Amino acid sequence: MRIVITGGFGFLGRQVTGTLLRTRTFRGAPIDRLVLADRIVPAGAPERADPLVETVRGDLAECLDDVFAEPVDVLIHLAAAVSAECEADFDLGMSANLDTTRALLEAARAQSAAGGPPPRLVFASSVAVYGSDPALPLPPVVSESTLPTPRSSYGVQKLVCEQLVADYTRRGFLDGRVARLMTVSVRPGKPNAAASGFLSGIIREPLAGLPATCPVRPDLRVALASPRRTVEGILRIAEAERGMGRGRFEGGLPVNLPGLTVSVAEMLATLRQMAGDAVADLVTIAPDHEVEAIVGSWPSVFDNTRATALGLQPDPDFASVVRDYAADHRDAVLVDSPLTAGQPSEGL
Template identity: 70%
Template sequence: MRIAVTGAFGFLGSRLTATLLEQRMLCGAPIEGMVLADRIVHDDAAGVDDPLVTVVHGDLSDRLDDLFADPVDVIFHLAAAVSAECEEDFDLGMHANLDVTRALLDAARGQCAAGGPVPRLVFSSSLAVYGMHPDQPPASLVDESTLPTPRTSYGTQKLICEQLIADCTRRGFVDGRVARLMTVAVRPGKANAAASAFLSAIIRDPLAGLSATCPVDPGLQVALASPQRTVRGLVRLAEVSRGTGPGQLSGTAPVNLPALTVSVTDMLATLRQAAGDTVADLVTIAPDPAVEAIVGSWPAAFDNTRAAALGLHPDPDFASVLRHHLADQAVTRTTDEPPRP
């Protein structure tokens, strides 16, 4: 079993990589090699010294020959430009999200044409493929049959990629499995360029003693998933067998990973209850119309039936999401401490 992960040194990619390297198995077979591809690679990144790992550094569209130097059985395609930067730079989003994905599909097709295996391709799409027009009432509950009507370039690019993957699956070039990710929170470290980055910042930064700004009306409801549940969903989609029976994946329709619906008000109240007033008061409400327009266009309430049939379930509440984050930070601090004499 040989696996490739694109965007492998990003937040989700590094967590997925750590999970796979820890279990050393996927789809019931031992992992014999992993190719970790990313534009930015740090020398001290987790996994780079593992004997199973080969690192491919650079723009993926220029390094696909290296990615497919040996036959690849499973590809986790996580590399992407995110929502706000795609609104800021249309050409960046088209290249990073659409052009690179098409090139990856062409390379997978080439592997098949040369007599290699049909790779399972797990693609990280987004809830941003759905969009609510401000003049229309929001859907009460969104499922995979809800018509995607993206309101951002990022969502549009992800939707196009979904359709390309479905067609390549129909034609036998890949075995595509599309996961529509919810907003992942709480993310540690420096915020990325996603419009939803504040949903992590208003929790992460006050816990570190830093001020944070909430750019939306606190009454806004959002769909969240913890990093742990998100990685579990990606691995499950890679492993599930195709078919029409219970617990199998049928058709080429995307799977909405499980969503916890919560308001920003509830998130901040949970932070206050867990960490106290001094911490919670570090958050300032300062609405930003540009951010509200993007995040407010995404649905918040999802029907999780299809994910549940695959054994995937949402986080029970935001308190559990916060506990996961605090536990992760405690482990990170312990790991980063210098050895004691």
């Protein structure tokens, strides 16, 4: 089995790769090759030393011959420009998120047209396909049957690609599945250019002893998923057999990955309870209307029936999200707190 991960050296790509390299199987069958395609391939990345791993470096649209040099059984498409980048640079978003995805779909179609296996393709879409249009406000609870009306170029690009994946699947060119990701929090590392990046930054930076700015009003409610739950969702959707019933991928609609609904104020209160006043006081509230317009247009409460049928659940509460982050990134928690001692605060 040959599996390709585009954006394989991005944050989610590395997490998905790590899981697959631990199990070394996909749907119970051994993985023969894991191809990590990315425009940046870090020299010291440890996964490069694994005998299963092959790397393809460069602009994906120009590397498709290498990606498809051998038959591709599974494609997990994570290479993308993020939301604020696409808002700042329209051409980048159209090219990286739309044109490149279409080229990838065409390459997959060419493989099956030539008698090869129709690849199973997982497209990582986003909660950003939803938006609240004044003429058509979102219902209080959103599901896959809610009409997406994105309010950002990034959301539009993701939605167009979702539709293309559905049509290529309907025509039998490939077996496409769309996972709509919630905002991933807490992301480790440096801030990224996503409009939602602060939803990691307001936890990650204070835990590292650094100041952080919160660009939205604290009563804003958001739907979050930890990196662990997000990777679990991507792989569950990738591995599920098609068909009706529990554990199967049913129909052609996307799956909204489960999100934990929480207000920014609740996130900050959790940080205060778990890490103390000095840490929580490192966060300054300074609303930025551009960020608020994008993130505030996303729904925060979902009917997760479709994800639940696949056995997926949201994180139980935000305290567990923070605990997972501290456990997975001990070196990034530099403040003295119960988290570093591995002892959750009383009551959490």
